Amino acid sequence: LARxxxxxxxxxxxxxxxxxxxxxxxxxxDLPALESQRDALTARRTTLAAQEKALTARLLPNRKAxxxxxQHAAARAxxxxxxxxxxxxxxxxxxxxxxxxxxRLEAYIQMNYLDAILVHANTRLMQMTAGQYELxxxxxxxxxxxxxxxxxxxxxYNGTRRSVKTLSGGESFKASLALALGLSDEVQSAAGGIxxxxxxxxxxxxxLDDESLEQAIRVLAGLTEGDRLVGIISHVAAxxxxxxxxxxxxKARSGGSTVxxxx
Numbered sequence: 001l002a003r004x005x006x007x008x009x010x011x012x013x014x015x016x017x018x019x020x021x022x023x024x025x026x027x028x029x030d031l032p033a034l035e036s037q038r039d040a041l042t043a044r045r046t047t048l049a050a051q052e053k054a055l056t057a058r059l060l061p062n063r064k065a066x067x068x069x070x071q072h073a074a075a076r077a078x079x080x081x082x083x084x085x086x087x088x089x090x091x092x093x094x095x096x097x098x099x100x101x102x103x104r105l106e107a108y109i110q111m112n113y114l115d116a117i118l119v120h121a122n123t124r125l126m127q128m129t130a131g132q133y134e135l136x137x138x139x140x141x142x143x144x145x146x147x148x149x150x151x152x153x154x155x156x157y158n159g160t161r162r163s164v165k166t167l168s169g170g171e172s173f174k175a176s177l178a179l180a181l182g183l184s185d186e187v188q189s190a191a192g193g194i195x196x197x198x199x200x201x202x203x204x205x206x207x208l209d210d211e212s213l214e215q216a217i218r219v220l221a222g223l224t225e226g227d228r229l230v231g232i233i234s235h236v237a238a239x240x241x242x243x244x245x246x247x248x249x250x251k252a253r254s255g256g257s258t259v260x261x262x263x
Contacts, residue, residue: 110149111137113186120189121182128174128215132157135164135175151175169207177201177216181223199223200231205239217242 091097093105103111114137122134138150151164153175164175184196201220205213213236223230232239240246246262 107149114149116190117179117182117186119182120185121178124181124219125175125178128178128212128219129171130215133167133171133175135178136161138163170209170212173205173207174212174216177219181219196228198229198231200233202233205232205234205236210238213238 088097095104095107118135118137125133125135132155134154134156136152136154138152152161153164153167154161164172167175180199180201184199188195205216208216217239220230220232232243244263248260248262249257250260251257
């Protein structure tokens, strides 16, 4: 019995050893697959490392490019803001603003000066026309046209307004003379002590009737009070009788001309 028991123990130990060997043999059979998987993972890691290095190399210049883009974008936004301001200013000065009257800056300044000139000119014109006519500045008819310096006339006799183009020759001369005198008055009042002492009128008196001529002469006579000199170039005989100091130019038949000073 004792011997049998020893043989049993030896047999059991052999079985355990064989089982262990079998297990080791099975694990050894999976080793090539594990080694293949290890090699694949190693290659994958190498590939990913190379990609990381390449992306890092691209990231640095891309960051610089992004910073440069932000700087240029900010500069462009500032230029656009300034362009909008300058464009609005240019449109205002050029009279091209939409939904606004088409008045250039130059015309706007001239309009203000013309209004001031008309204040003085109408004082003269009312005297020369016995209170019938008064000049006014006519604005733009619509917002599409460049305007603002046109002149109209108010007829106080019938209460109408019309264009200065409808005035007769004599009436146009009176209006022109009034504007010239109004310009002289405005320059003197705005120039700070500058005085226009000399005024020359070339023709135009021939288109006046007797009453209008008398009114124009009275206005000119009023201008000569003081130190102002008014010179008239005309062929109207009625003026020769009213003007004391004259420079008479006569054309000779043989050619040339002669000058005679009458004081």
